Amino acid sequence: MAPAWDDEGPTLPDDIPDADAGGVAGAVRIVPLRRRHLRTVVQIEEANYPRPWTSTVFLSELAQRRSRRYTVATIGPLIVGFSGLMIVSEDGHITTLTVDPAWHRRGIGTVLLLDQARAAPALGVRHLTLEVRASNAPAQLLYQRFGFAPVGVRRNYYPETGEDAIVMWARDIDTADYARRLADIDALLGSGS
Numbered sequence: 001m002a003p004a005w006d007d008e009g010p011t012l013p014d015d016i017p018d019a020d021a022g023g024v025a026g027a028v029r030i031v032p033l034r035r036r037h038l039r040t041v042v043q044i045e046e047a048n049y050p051r052p053w054t055s056t057v058f059l060s061e062l063a064q065r066r067s068r069r070y071t072v073a074t075i076g077p078l079i080v081g082f083s084g085l086m087i088v089s090e091d092g093h094i095t096t097l098t099v100d101p102a103w104h105r106r107g108i109g110t111v112l113l114l115d116q117a118r119a120a121p122a123l124g125v126r127h128l129t130l131e132v133r134a135s136n137a138p139a140q141l142l143y144q145r146f147g148f149a150p151v152g153v154r155r156n157y158y159p160e161t162g163e164d165a166i167v168m169w170a171r172d173i174d175t176a177d178y179a180r181r182l183a184d185i186d187a188l189l190g191s192g193s
């Protein structure tokens with residue numbers, strides 16, 4: 001898929017890293033997901049999932065301001081990924097974590113999740129949870145790095161394929177220990193390893 005463009009248009013400044021050039025975490029900015037991002041966000045969604053969310057679904061999520069935190073990752077004018085957090089009391093549910101396929105494996109998913117995990121305690125969240133496809137080993141590896149452990153299986157969770165979901169939890173994310181884990185992840189990104 002071609003890189004996704006933000007509303008500002010397809011002019012790439014000279015300092016945008018090449019999508020094939022390895023880690024780009026230092027060039028990524030995380031900003032709140034806004035309506036004007038949705039055209040590109042839905043394109044990225046459609047490029048990644050067999051049953052993509054529509055803009056209507058995203059709009060309904062964004063409308064629930066008190067219990068949702070949606071972000072996009074940008075590199076210069078490009079939108080390269082997005083993430084969502086749903087807050088239910090002390091539990092934060094990662095509703096989505098998605099990167100433009102042209103930018104996979106450059107550290108962008110990690111930057112998006114670092115931002116959510118760091119923001120969550122201030123919103124009252126003490127534990128994070130998510131569902132991931134049983135076959136999605138790349139995402140599971142990423143989540144394990146963030147301390148998510150599998151605690152159960154939801155059978156036939158994804159109707160389009162009948163695939164199971166693994167339910168994962170990262171507990172006590174409001175502790176100094178967990179902040180250190182995040183700092184270690186951040187440091188690895190910075191070193192480009």
Ligand SMILES: CC(C)(COP(=O)(O)OP(=O)(O)OC[C@H]1O[C@@H](n2cnc3c(N)ncnc32)[C@H](O)[C@@H]1OP(=O)(O)O)[C@@H](O)C(=O)NCCC(=O)NCCS
Nearest residue numbers: 048097098099104105106107108109110132138139141142
């Ligand atoms: C899952 C996803 C968000 C990861 O984002 P990303 O920016 O590509 O991931 P990162 O570059 O930050 O990778 C972080 C770590 O995850 C693991 N990982 C990510 N992609 C991987 C792959 N293709 N193969 C193996 N491990 C992978 C690795 O441990 C990686 O660390 P490393 O590169 O130092 O080895 C992205 O692949 C994606 O959008 N996938 C499709 C949508 C999806 O499945 N989302 C998750 C739904 S639960």
